[in-house]
Amino acid sequence: MARVTAETLSRKQREISVSEFFAKNRHLLGFDSLRKALLTTVKEAVDNSLDACEEAGILPEIRVELEAARGANRYLVRVTDNGPGIVPEQAPRIFGQLLYGSKFHSLKQSRGQQGIGISAAAMYGQLTTGKPVSVESRTGPEAPAYAMQVMIDTNTNKPKAIGRRNLPDWHLDHGTLVEVELEAKYLKGRQSVEEFLHQVAVANPHVTLHYRSPNGDTDSWARTVERNPTAPREIKPHPHGVELGVLMKMLQSSRHKTVTQFLSRDFSRISPQLAGGLAKRAGIKAKARPNTVARQAADALYKAINDSKTRIRPPSTDCLSPIGVQELLAGLTRGVRAEFYGVETRKPAVYRGNPFQVEVGLAWGGDLAGDELAKVLRFANRVPLQYYAGSCCITKAVMDVSWRTYGLTQSRGALPSGPLIVLVHLASVWVPFSSESKVAVADYDEIRKEIKLAVQTCGRRLGQYVKRKARARSEARRREVFNLYIDEVVNSVEAITGKEQKLFRERLLAISRRKTELAGMLEEAKGAAGEDLETCENVLVVDPDAAPPAADAAVAAPANGKDGPPEDEAPDEVLPAEGLEPLDDLPPPLPTEPERDPGSQLELV
Ligand SMILES: Nc1ncnc2c1ncn2[C@@H]1O[C@H](COP(=O)(O)OP(=O)(O)OP(=O)(O)O)[C@@H](O)[C@H]1O
Numbered sequence: 001m002a003r004v005t006a007e008t009l010s011r012k013q014r015e016i017s018v019s020e021f022f023a024k025n026r027h028l029l030g031f032d033s034l035r036k037a038l039l040t041t042v043k044e045a046v047d048n049s050l051d052a053c054e055e056a057g058i059l060p061e062i063r064v065e066l067e068a069a070r071g072a073n074r075y076l077v078r079v080t081d082n083g084p085g086i087v088p089e090q091a092p093r094i095f096g097q098l099l100y101g102s103k104f105h106s107l108k109q110s111r112g113q114q115g116i117g118i119s120a121a122a123m124y125g126q127l128t129t130g131k132p133v134s135v136e137s138r139t140g141p142e143a144p145a146y147a148m149q150v151m152i153d154t155n156t157n158k159p160k161a162i163g164r165r166n167l168p169d170w171h172l173d174h175g176t177l178v179e180v181e182l183e184a185k186y187l188k189g190r191q192s193v194e195e196f197l198h199q200v201a202v203a204n205p206h207v208t209l210h211y212r213s214p215n216g217d218t219d220s221w222a223r224t225v226e227r228n229p230t231a232p233r234e235i236k237p238h239p240h241g242v243e244l245g246v247l248m249k250m251l252q253s254s255r256h257k258t259v260t261q262f263l264s265r266d267f268s269r270i271s272p273q274l275a276g277g278l279a280k281r282a283g284i285k286a287k288a289r290p291n292t293v294a295r296q297a298a299d300a301l302y303k304a305i306n307d308s309k310t311r312i313r314p315p316s317t318d319c320l321s322p323i324g325v326q327e328l329l330a331g332l333t334r335g336v337r338a339e340f341y342g343v344e345t346r347k348p349a350v351y352r353g354n355p356f357q358v359e360v361g362l363a364w365g366g367d368l369a370g371d372e373l374a375k376v377l378r379f380a381n382r383v384p385l386q387y388y389a390g391s392c393c394i395t396k397a398v399m400d401v402s403w404r405t406y407g408l409t410q411s412r413g414a415l416p417s418g419p420l421i422v423l424v425h426l427a428s429v430w431v432p433f434s435s436e437s438k439v440a441v442a443d444y445d446e447i448r449k450e451i452k453l454a455v456q457t458c459g460r461r462l463g464q465y466v467k468r469k470a471r472a473r474s475e476a477r478r479r480e481v482f483n484l485y486i487d488e489v490v491n492s493v494e495a496i497t498g499k500e501q502k503l504f505r506e507r508l509l510a511i512s513r514r515k516t517e518l519a520g521m522l523e524e525a526k527g528a529a530g531e532d533l534e535t536c537e538n539v540l541v542v543d544p545d546a547a548p549p550a551a552d553a554a555v556a557a558p559a560n561g562k563d564g565p566p567e568d569e570a571p572d573e574v575l576p577a578e579g580l581e582p583l584d585d586l587p588p589p590l591p592t593e594p595e596r597d598p599g600s601q602l603e604l605v
């Protein structure tokens, strides 16, 4: 065999187009199984629809339709939104070119960030069925609606639009319809499209969703909040999150005339004075043009920025749009029938210069299964994450919490068990996903700590409730025993005196009621939380037998803003586990031959 030489190798070298790469590595984008392909396609289209509606200030109404197509394992996914629409000139590149999008360069919270999502779904459909993606859209009542089909040339990563035509009778004033035919598998249950939509409804109470399955079954989730989330504002990069290579690239491409202008205008949180000081410490003239700064000087500037003596304020956080306490409660009550709901929104924090914020919701009791491991609902920028739970920072943080102190059972290194759902939402300008398929969050210490703190705050409130309920149960058992004794005592006294002892019986029963007051919580107001929790705006307790609470009734009382632990990690309050409530103040078991002396029986009470 001829020896391979540098020359023969050089003839084989070729540029690889990004679409060719992802066509071969489709698992990286979430298309590694037929079932997941269906979910990923729905998810990418729904994410885009929600982002577009919210950016345009339109309350989203989204329709997801799945249809079986001709051929084995062939499905049509159709997603329609009432968003701002897409101008026809942009549609080919949006649907037929990987790494093309409006969000990659903008530092604000959105569901999409990479510019791959919908074009990857279109490419997967094309690879598995040979069919193009179909698009219909309209940008407003005055503009004509149009339809077109888009193919992607994977050799060049360039789009090809086919058959553009106007649609005179399109059914919406504005919006977009995307239809992809693809090889897929439709299954219900865990990690299904239905589960995804259900979770979208929980984390996005302002969205109305309609769904039709391939079997023709339909489902709808009407919005329970009548306003869009506060629109996040775009921010400039924070100097602490920028690496040396990025700083050099920014210096080269800055349109500002001087280094001080570059520092104070291309970054957030650098004042002109601070910019001057940084340039001086790096040995760069304040008036120097940014694109003349050499590598060594850039390195010195980078060191000056990251010097521990340099004080730079943390990034501003209006680039984030958390779900919010009331909305989270509304979402949870719309999606989960439980007895206790508790939510917590942490203050924004920063990882690698990127602002992020954690929100947690707990739902406990009610219809939830009591003998299983708790279910963790993970969300990143309001998008449900359904795969790779084990490797996700969110799951790890939930397992870090010591749940036994809140009255739940938990094996070492596992999730707690009990009738519990833990919802965690991570909002960030850049969610550090562990892969391009955006299904699990990478393990950053700062993020894990914030999640743990938020879960602990909610957990403490749940523990308080669970403990109170366990005590009420034990008191109810105590009351039953007292009442048995009272019967015996009164009967005996009646036998001795030969008279009915009505008053005596009533008095003894009154004492029994007083001594076991908490049992009334179970009998009269099922689910009462106790005053401290009832006045906490982050907690909602409902009678599990009653109808589901209305959305605006989701908050129990006006804010008092005082609940919750101090900022830093607070040790978990130690509470007895549910069912282990000490019963040592119970009277001894009823004697088989009751004593006839009423006085001695009274002492038991
Ligand atoms: N339904 C829609 N309505 C309006 N604009 C849309 C719609 N779908 C997509 N777009 C536009 O097309 C762009 C590309 O979408 P795509 O899903 O490929 O990437 P992305 O959403 O930016 O990031 P990601 O890869 O993380 O999803 C979006 O940034 C958005 O500007």
Ligand SMILES: [Mg+2]
Residues within 6 Å of the ligand: 044, 047, 048, 111, 112, 113, 116, 117, 118
């Ligand atoms: Mg997208």
